[in-house]
Amino acid sequence: MKKIISLILLFIICLGIVFCLQDIPFGAAKTKVGHYYIDNGREETGATNIVTSVVLNYRGFDTLGEVTILFLAAIGLGAVLATLKKKGKRQIEPASLILKTGCRFLFPLILLFGAYIFIHGHLTPGGGFQGGAIIASAFLLVYLGCRERKINEVANKITESIAGLVFIVMGLIGLTVGGHYFLSNFMPKGEINTLFSSGIIPIIYIAIGFKVGSELTGIIDNLMEKS
Amino acid sequence: MNIIALFVSPLIALIAGMFFLGLSRKISARIQWRYGPPIYQPVIDVIRSFSQKSITHGKFFDFGIILSLSSSFVLILFLPIGKLCALTSGGLIAFLYLMLMGPFGIALSGAAAANPNSSIGISRKFLLALAYEVPLLLVLLTVMTHYHTISLVEIVNIQANSGWAFGSWALILPGIAYLLILPAILGMRPFEVVGAAQEISSGPIAEFGGKHLAFYTLQHALHVFVGIALFVDIFLGGWTFFGLLNPLAGTVWAVIFGIIIFLLKMTLVLFIGLFVNAVYPRFRIEQAMQYLWKWPTLISFVGLIIVVLTK
Amino acid sequence: MSLELLLIIAFSGAFLTYLSGKISSQLRDGVAVLISLGLVAIVSFLYNVQTETVFYQGFFGISLILRMNSLAWFFAIAIVSFTALCIIYSLSYMKDCERSNYYYFMMLLINASMLTIVLAGDLVTFFVAWEIMSWSTFLLISYNRNGALQAGIKYIVLSLIGSMCMLVGILSIYTSFGTVNIADVANHLTPSSVGYKLFLLIIFSITFGIKNAIMPLHTWLPDAYAESPSPFSAVLSGMLTRMGVFGFLLIMYVIVGMKTTLHLGRGFLSFNTILCWLGAITIVIPTFIAMLQNDAKKLLAWHGIGQGGYMIVGIAFGTSLGAAGGIFHTLNHATYIVLLFLSVGAIEYSTNGLRDLNSLGGLFKKMPIAFFGGLLGISGLIGVPLTNGFVSKWLIYKTLILGNAPFLAFAALLGTWGTVLSVYKFLHNLFLGQLPEEHKEIKKAPLTMQIPIVILSFTIILFGILPGLPLKVINSIIVAAGFQALDINIWGVTSETGTLNMLNIFAAIAVFGAIFWGIFKVARKSTPVDQYDNYAAGAAVPKNKYHYTVEYYAPFYRMGKPFLKDIFDMFYNRIAEAIGSICDSVRKIYTGYVGSYVMYIVLFIASLIFVQLTWSIF
Amino acid sequence: MVNPILLIVVPLGLAFALPIVNLISKKIIKYIPVLAFLFNLILSLLLIPKVLEQTIIVKIGGFHPPFGINLFVGPVGILFSTLIALAGFLVSIYALSYIKEGPKEKYHILYLLLLTGATGVVLTGDMFNLFVFFEILCISSYALVAYLGNKAGIESSIKYLIQGSVGSSLLLLGIGLLYGQLGTLNMADIANQINSISSPSIFVPMIFIITGLGIEAAIFPLNAWLPDAHSSAPSSISAILSGIAIEVGLYAVIRVIFTIFNASSFLMFFVFLGVLTLLIGEMSAFSQKNIKRMLAYSSIGQIGLIMFAISLNTQLGISAGFFQMISHTLGKGLLFLSVGFLIYKTGSMKISSFEGIGKKMPITSLLFTIGAFSIVGLPPFAGFASKFMIIKAALTTGQLLFTVLIGVILLGTVIEGAYFFKVIQSIYFKGTTDIIKRDEAPLIALISMSIFVLLIIFIGVYPDFIARILNSAASEFINRIDYIRSVLG
């Protein structure tokens, strides 16, 4: 019964969407704003990756919110799981030598790759979020492979906070110098398509990379430790 | 005139009231094939009571009976006896309220006596009063509406010009209703359950003796007088008698004959009232209420509707 | 003395009383009495003052106005004096009660808000004060706990309904005319349509009808009166309920205007005729229900409803005599009902809270002052000549009879006879008859309780013999409302169709009383006897059976009980239950199962899309 | 340097910094929200006169709208941000003594972020940015509802989360559909391009967006999460959720309806929905035994009232709606805060357990009473002034329908009065009559609640104080063209 009702309802909604989609032809020409970004993105932000320029400059404020949401998720998860009673000591089955060695070998490489991703965020596909996620996966690997190891929670927190603060401070500097706009790209744009270009974008992306990495790591840590 | 009325009308009322009291006892006795006491028996009773010693239940016991008697006398002043009427202020409404004060005083006194029989008697008394007040109020309202005045004197005067109310077709129903409730107003058979001597030791006056009883008897006599006189005043035209007194207008004789005519009418009414209801056995209080709220009320209500509609 | 200052004193006095209560209870008592008496003094100095001041403009830019005229003064002086008496009375009545600070605070707050109501020159001030009065009354009705809680809820719910009606009315006026100044509104309203006037009259009548407990809306009153602390019952019945009368006067004769009000509708279907008939019903039925009550305060409460009916009939009948009678009856009713509640309060005080009519009796020897208060109170309530109740009732009866409304008059008169029965029961069962053994030794009511009783008793007699004193003010009120002036003397009313002269009635009774008192004294001395030394026709009556109280009017009860139920109360209770169960089932939609919650969301979208696709209404 | 962006950035930065501060000293973290919202409050108050003169458009990153994100700091925005800062400030003062257990630093971070999200929602001028801040608001609410970690909290939180995430998906879907057609995310630009909502291609996204936002705004069929969440959260959070979160949600809904879609034909539906919401809320609250649940249902009722007022689509109606929001924030905030300590001292949320608490905690009870009076709409409190304005607005329209609906609404008010007065009775007039030792709420909490009371009375007595800002706020909604012009230049 319930299934039938829900199917009918979903069908009605589907019908509405179909009518709506008639005005959104698939694969059609770019829309107004997107066109502008592609045309002017390079000059205005100095980034070759237009997505990055959108993410960090045109819509940088969204990204600040996004970072906040991730931070929020980490904190919220911590808050939800904090009042949970700790189960004594975790029963750890020590990992085998091969696993351990493998992990140790891979861990710096993954970190390095993550760092590469977010440092070159303004040039190549990728960026802070992607890089951060890769870094977090390195820590996940350590958790899974070398089970007796734990991350340094204090350091993690400090990283997280400082990275977030860097983002905000960069924004506030933009407010005081430059065009007096929050998050304005006050630093020299440099030469396009080089590493040291496009002003504050790499800096913020690095901060985001650290922040996302530490936050995801925190989430993993919390889920592993508390449950 | 008013000054004279102030002194004379209480006297007339007192004497006539005692007479009617005696008369009613005599009539009742005769209806029941008894000989009955002499007509002046109430006077003797009063005088004897004064000479007897009494008991008192406190100041308030005395206060109640004095209040009752004096307000009954005040009531007389508001009643046109013949052409005599001492006070007119307030009209029939004030009159109705003053009628209430006599029984109220007795009730206070009886209650102060703290006798359970008195309490029961008073309860019955008030219920009976409520029962007959419903038709009575309707009757009086009909009359007042019909004549468009609240003054008793004026009602009588209008009747002098336009004929008795009882004779006019609009007011005949209220008149009948009044006659039906008259025994209840007077506390006579079949409505004597209030002071049922055998059952609750005379009810409200169970503790009365000596001067208290004398006062009560006087008050009762006045009450009987008022009950009948009211009928005469509002239905039978008071002192008027088909223009009989017209030649004497303005003289002292008119007043005197007026009073005489008035008293004669009252006697007649007493007879009728007693005969109409004497055949009934004594009503229980519920029966009395049901009776009074059925026929007299219905009749007077119809009368009121007629008067309102024909207005 | 400006009116703002008066109200500031009134309101801040209430707070001051509360605060001083935190320091010491003596100080609080002193402050409370001082404030209330001070208000009496100030208001009485304002006699014959006609002022109007804008005191505040910060409420949506509406000019809030205070004004003083004869109507306001009449009610103001009544409010402050009765409250002052009740405050004085409370000094000992409330001595050992919990939260007495709170009690005094609320009393004075209610006093102040009532004062604001009558002084309000615009409808917003009126409404605000009205609401403050409503909720503070609620807080004080609930004071006695237990049964009082139900009474409080009943009161506040009805009161809220009323005030919401009034709010709609006021705002409708405001939006139509852009002003809430009463005088301006009256001017603006003259040319507007009959339907609108009728709407205003009806919507305000609901409010004031609830407050004044007109018959179908009376149901809050008996419980509220019975369950409040007695001095507050007195204020409640004496003045607070009568704010409804003030409201009726305001809406009918000031705002809508006398001439218009009396010509709305035709024949029986006119506004004031219907209101009259509601008043008549309110007189008769509650009076007879009162006869059945066994709780002294409840009995008085039902009479409170009934007497309210007289005021409504008088005011709504729309003649000079009627309006004067209605207004005068408001004052008179206040005097005697306050007196009666205070007397009952004295009994409660002395017998530790007893007010059951079946378990008391014979107290007149123990508490003579309370007894005389009670006696005069019930005399006033009946309208025995020489008490003030007589005069106002006389005015009403007279105008009803001469105005060709014999059925209304019949209802009014019948109500009086019902009153006689029930108040006699009240007096008899409390004060007369045998004194039960357990009440042989009772607490003596202290002086502060007796003084208000004495003052009120004196007032009843004074206004009964010299009704011209208050009628003079009332005359100016009705003249201001557009009625013809009455010919007022100090001793009563003169008019072409019959005069009322209380002085000669008084003289007659006094003379005859003196004569028969003399005769009584001269006659043989009577012997005082003991309470139980009674004639019982030889029957041995047990001591506890000596007092005949239970089912006092037994035959009548047998007849009338099936009919004399408060069907409205039952009806409202039924409605309340129904609403309760509806509410209970409504919240069942929050099932607790999250799937259905999501279903609601999807349903919402789907239905909207469906509607739009099918009908394209948006 | 008075820039509205600081209203968002400063609390955000403090939230980011809080973990570090926590490492330094655990004692001072609880003062950080106080500082943050004190700053916000002062900043907002400073901004009010400027904004009333001219709307401030903050271009983030220096890009012109519609290409960059902009904040639209109009009268509405500044009104709300002031309200948020005020409530946030007072509640954080209250929380100084109220939050004693659990991971406190996390509470304060979440609290900061919750209100930051709310401020962001009311200030932003970009559709997607609105979504992001909305998510901040929602996710921090989910976490805070579960903060106490008890059965009820977790259950309510997960239910809230499920409904909320469905809502946010719908919202995003709606935004995507709009973007696909119009190619822009800026609200003014979208508004500029929308002519009519009657075509399905506009109507469907609008419904999705309204539903997505409406879930947070507690519009009737979408509000099932509310009673659970508001009653299970810590009381300080309940106060914020009831006082701020749903108002902000409603703000977003009406912003979408008024400014973006100009859907005045849809408003008629909203009028009925508002009345329905009100009735459902009040009726559900009527026989509640659980005090916080009762208050939560009452919030639903109040939202219905606000919806009704705003849907009148007149200058007066909209300002009345905003006024009602303010008075609801103050009144309901006060109620939840006072109830927080009543529950804390009695250890139960049952109304019956409050019997006689009036003697134990007289001041807290008094504060509760005043809050209840204000919510019911009794003078001289703020609730009366706002209700007065709403009824006036409805009657000014002169339509019979609105007059009838006002009657229904007032019926709801009567029901509301009935249950609030029952609670007041149990607080003061039930239970033991013995003398009980006083056990009052801590002074700091009393101070914060007293400020609420002062504001309630002040606004109730002197509503003209906020009349100007309400008026300009209403104009902002009415004059959609001005909005578009001021953003797009």
Added chain:
Amino acid sequence: MEFLSNYIYYIGAFGLIFIGLFIILVKHNLIKVIIGIGILDTGVNLFLIAVGYISKGTAPIFSKAGLDANNMVDPVPQALVLTSIVIGVAILALALSLAIRLYKHYGTLDLRKIKEQRW
């Protein structure tokens, strides 16, 4: 067939959305509901990407010279999806942690039995 190739992304996206919604509507197990939310999110993300797509377009990155700006897909939806994914992650993480706590309290994940908060 042409229709399918033209609209395959839309169909896929809305297919995912409705599957997600359907799961949330009819499934009783909390974990399944959370999976439903995930699917719903994914569907929405896919739709956003589909909106910005241009037939045979390239990524909007000028990584080397000679890329035609006119042939680049719209970068905005990609940026939006980035945000949206992060939000999805956040919600999922929170939901899972809540599920863990809920299981501790109730000993079940059947939503029909988790009905203490109601009415």
